[in-house]
Amino acid sequence: MQLVFASSNKNKIAEIQNMLPDGITVLSLEDIGCHEEIPETADTIEGNAVLKADYVSQKYGYDCFADDSGLEVDALGGAPGVYSARYAGEQKNAMDNMHKLLEALSEETNRSAQFKTVLALNLNGEKHLFSGILKGKITDEMRGTKGFGYDPIFQPEGYDRNLAEFSMEEKAAISHRGIAVKQLVSFLNDNSKP
Numbered sequence: 001m002q003l004v005f006a007s008s009n010k011n012k013i014a015e016i017q018n019m020l021p022d023g024i025t026v027l028s029l030e031d032i033g034c035h036e037e038i039p040e041t042a043d044t045i046e047g048n049a050v051l052k053a054d055y056v057s058q059k060y061g062y063d064c065f066a067d068d069s070g071l072e073v074d075a076l077g078g079a080p081g082v083y084s085a086r087y088a089g090e091q092k093n094a095m096d097n098m099h100k101l102l103e104a105l106s107e108e109t110n111r112s113a114q115f116k117t118v119l120a121l122n123l124n125g126e127k128h129l130f131s132g133i134l135k136g137k138i139t140d141e142m143r144g145t146k147g148f149g150y151d152p153i154f155q156p157e158g159y160d161r162n163l164a165e166f167s168m169e170e171k172a173a174i175s176h177r178g179i180a181v182k183q184l185v186s187f188l189n190d191n192s193k194p
Helices: 010-019 045-060 094-104 168-174 176-191
Strands: 002-005 025-027 064-073 112-123 126-138 154-156
Touching: 002 010, 010 025, 010 168, 010 176, 045 064, 045 112, 045 126, 064 176, 112 176, 126 176, 168 176
Parallel strands: 002 025, 002 064
Antiparallel strands: 064 112, 112 126, 126 154
């Protein structure tokens, strides 16, 4: 089975391919000749994942899955949410985003937050959604050099390290994306049996 993953991020594509069962090949947007930026205009994480999957299925005719993720901070009413990647502007700079978030929380005692990922799968004309949540808190300072995005300032519940201090394997075992991908894998395994 071939599935398009609506992403151009080679690291993310390789990570997902490693998590999928044998017999499922992941194609990137580049592989199918899609070089345009897919619009993410929904006001929810679920909505953006669905938009990206639908774009590829409708325009290119492939079975496809897409993900969207965001950081939701309680004290900010769930922000930055769908705007997580461009919280500090269209340049999508992780360092700028973290500085803006730390500034916004400088007077806050409630540092609770969660990462959320939604995977939207279009398979054989049907839509399926899978989601993962990782609860934790925003720390006062950046720690660690691994990971990406907000990982240096996010400490998962039950741990005394920030995500950027986890190895890729440790992070995949507990992360919001890892949880959603496990659900996707389980679904594909159940549906690929004769």
